[in-house]
Structures are given as structure tokens and as C-alpha cells.
Amino acid sequence: MASRPAHGAGGTDSSVVAGAGPVGRSGERATVRLRDGEPEEAPRYAPEWLRLREPADAAARAQALLAPLRVRLADLPGRTGALAVHDLGCGTGSMGRWLAPRLDGAQHWVLHDHDPYLLHFAAVASPRTAADGSGVTVETRRGDVARLTSDALAGASLVTASALLDVLTRDEVGSLADACVGAGCPALLTLSVVGRVELTPADPLDAEIAEAFDAHQRRAGLLGPDAVGVAGEAFAARGAAVRVHPSPWRLGPEQAALTEQWLRGWVGAAVEERPELTDRAERYLRDRLAACAAGGLRVVVHHSDLLALPRPTDGAS
Numbered sequence: 001m002a003s004r005p006a007h008g009a010g011g012t013d014s015s016v017v018a019g020a021g022p023v024g025r026s027g028e029r030a031t032v033r034l035r036d037g038e039p040e041e042a043p044r045y046a047p048e049w050l051r052l053r054e055p056a057d058a059a060a061r062a063q064a065l066l067a068p069l070r071v072r073l074a075d076l077p078g079r080t081g082a083l084a085v086h087d088l089g090c091g092t093g094s095m096g097r098w099l100a101p102r103l104d105g106a107q108h109w110v111l112h113d114h115d116p117y118l119l120h121f122a123a124v125a126s127p128r129t130a131a132d133g134s135g136v137t138v139e140t141r142r143g144d145v146a147r148l149t150s151d152a153l154a155g156a157s158l159v160t161a162s163a164l165l166d167v168l169t170r171d172e173v174g175s176l177a178d179a180c181v182g183a184g185c186p187a188l189l190t191l192s193v194v195g196r197v198e199l200t201p202a203d204p205l206d207a208e209i210a211e212a213f214d215a216h217q218r219r220a221g222l223l224g225p226d227a228v229g230v231a232g233e234a235f236a237a238r239g240a241a242v243r244v245h246p247s248p249w250r251l252g253p254e255q256a257a258l259t260e261q262w263l264r265g266w267v268g269a270a271v272e273e274r275p276e277l278t279d280r281a282e283r284y285l286r287d288r289l290a291a292c293a294a295g296g297l298r299v300v301v302h303h304s305d306l307l308a309l310p311r312p313t314d315g316a317s
Contacts, residue, residue: 047092047118052258054094057162061190062245062305066102069158072186072309073103076157082106082137086153086185088145088161088176089113093122095162095190096138100127106134110156112145146172150182158186165192165227165306166217173223177234177308184313187235189306191247193217195225196302197266201291205284212270212277219273228304235308247305253295262301263288 073083083105087095090111100107107130113119119140126138145161146168153159159180165173180187195214199206217224232242251259267285271277291297 047121049261050092050094052261054092054097056249056251056255056258057094057191058098060247060249060303061098061162062247064245065188065243065305065307068243068309069186069188069307070103073105073157076312082108082135083157084108084110084155085158085160086110086112086156087122088148088159089164090122091118091162093125095160096122096126099160099188100136101129101131103130104132104134105130107136109136109138111138111140112143112148113140114142114144116142146175148176148179150179153179153183153185156183156185158188160188161190163191165189165231166224167222168227169221170223170230173227173231174234177231177238177240180308181235181238181240181310182313184310186310187306187308189231189308191303191305192227192231193225194228194302194304198300198302199288200298201296203284203288205280208277209267209270209281209284212274213266216269216273228306231306231308235306235310238310240308240310242309243307245305245307247303249299249301249303251299251301256292256295259292259297259299260289262299263292 083103085096085100085107087093087109090096090113093111096109096111100109109126111119111122111126113122119142123138123140127136130136145164159176168176176187179185195210195217197206197210197213214225218226223230228244232244236242251262263285267281267288271281288297
């Protein structure tokens with residue numbers, strides 16, 4: 001989820017990505033640039049963060065949505081050859097590594113991102129075989145995933161993305177729905193935040209930090225925790241069948257490194273949104289990090305996955 005730089009709680013100058021932990025060092029490239037005109041050094045997901053979260057993402061994604069997706073892909077009218085899968089904002093390619101081995105049949109993945117370095121990494125690290133042993137090939141496209149059109153999806157069998165919806169605006173989600181429905185193309189859009197976080201043991205400041213974080217997610221017209229609801233309405237209004245399933249991160253002592261980075265990003269975004277929290281947030285973060293290091297903290301970060309199944313078109317492949 002792209003974000004502006006923020007001073008971390010605790011008075012340091014470490015920048016954060018909302019809900020995602022610190023950004024990378026100066027000079028690391030952006031994962032996704034969503035809009036033309038953003039500065040070249042816009043805040044970014046660091047590649048290290050994407051690698052750190054990949055196991056938690058894989059464990060969280062909703063397996064229950066795969067069965068209806070497989071049925072639709074098997075029934076695509078006029079399909080010949082490999083499934084054509086478009087991965088929007090692919091980052092380091094974790095979605096492909098999770099999904100391609102869970103689908104049968106030959107596949108051709110088209111990886112979309114703004115960052116050429118990450119596109120290269122995603123392509124090199126992409127899986128080569130499907131669930132049934134069929135081949136998987138890949139190509140990369142650099143560009144603005146927030147302005148995708150149905151023409152760009154001509155021949156697509158599936159559009160997929162991970163942690164993307166919540167950094168789009170209402171208009172951009174509408175455009176995405178237009179593109180998918182216009183192409184008759186299913187969309188599997190995973191791991192969108194929904195505005196609920198549970199920390200055990202609880203702390204009196206939890207709710208205030210969470211509220212400030214959610215406000216930060218909604219800055220400048222971004223949907224943040226409202227994204228899944230808005231996307232579901234957008235696809236349904238265009239005639240698609242929509243299914244939504246929870247996909248929470250469940251972080252315990254085994255995920256301490258991820259929890260630590262998530263905490264820094266979560267609290268840092270809250271402080272950026274409401275600087276008056278700084279002093280209390282500094283103490284809060286220090287105590288939470290100590291509990292995490294001692295193995296005494298558990299966190300559930302709630303997300304939802306969305307599957308949209310538009311009516312197939314004659315041009316679907």
C-alpha cells in the first residue's frame with residue numbers, strides 16, 4: 001500500500017509504508033506507481049518487506065475462492081491454449097508463486113508493475129509448472145495499473161492482484177471493474193485491509209492507533225479499509241457475481257520479524273496522521289516491540305479476498 005513518508009513513533013526519521021513497515025533505503029525503487037505525476041522517489045514497499053510478508057500472505061489467502069475460480073476458468077468460452085493471467089502490481093511476484101501451482105493447465109502470466117527491477121525479480125522467481133505439471137510462462141509489462149483498460153486485457157483469462165485495492169480510489173476501482181467486465185475476465189483480488197486489528201494482550205491505546213491508521217489509509221481519496229466493499233459493489237453493479245472471504249494474517253512468535261516491521265509501519269502511519277499521538281505512541285511501540293521480542297504478542301490483521309466473476313464474453317480466451 002503506497003504511502004507518504006512518515007516519521008516513526010519514537011522520534012526517528014525512519015519512513016514507513018502504512019501498515020507495511022519501513023520503506024527501503026534511499027535509492028530503492030518503487031513497487032507500484034499508481035498514478036502519473038507521482039514523484040520518482042515516492043514512498044514504496046521495500047523488496048525486503050515484500051519477501052518478509054510472503055509466507056503470511058500465502059497462509060492467509062482464501063483457499064475457498066479457488067474452487068469457483070477453477071470452475072469458471074475451465075468453462076471459459078472459446079478458450080484455446082494457455083490461461084492468460086494478468087497480475088497487477090506484481091511486486092516480487094508472490095501472487096504468481098502462490099496461485100500458479102494451484103491451477104491446472106498451461107498458463108501464461110503477464111506481470112504488471114511500474115518498477116523494472118521488481119518486474120525482473122518477479123519474472124526470474126516465477127513458478128514454471130502448474131498444479132498438473134503443465135508449463136507456466138511469463139512476460140512483464142511496465143505501466144500504471146490504476147489505468148488498465150479492457151483493451152489491455154484482451155484475451156485475458158484472469159486478473160489477479162494482492163494488497164492493491166486499498167491503495168486505489170473509487171474511480172480507479174470502477175475503471176478496474178469496467179476493464180475486467182468488459183473483457184469478460186474473472187478477478188481474484190486478495191489481501192485488502194478491512195480496518196480490523198486484534199492484539200493480544202490488549203492495550204488501552206490499541207483502538208486509537210487503529211483509528212488513526214484507518215484515517216491514514218483513506219487520505220487523498222484512497223479507499224483503504226473501504227476498498228473491498230466498494231469493489232464488490234462496483235463489480236456487482238456491472239453484472240458480475242461477487243464472493244468475498246476473510247483472509248487474516250495470524251501472527252505469533254513464529255512471525256516475530258514480520259510482526260515487528262508491521263508494528264513499526266502501523267504505528268508510524270497513525271502518528272503521521274495524528275502527530276498529537278507521538279509521545280504516547282512512542283511508549284506504546286516500545287512496549288509492543290518488547291512483548292514481540294519476548295514472544296508474548298499475538299496479532300490478527302484482518303483482510304478480505306474478493307472474487308468477481310463477470311459474464312463471459314465471446315472474446316474471452
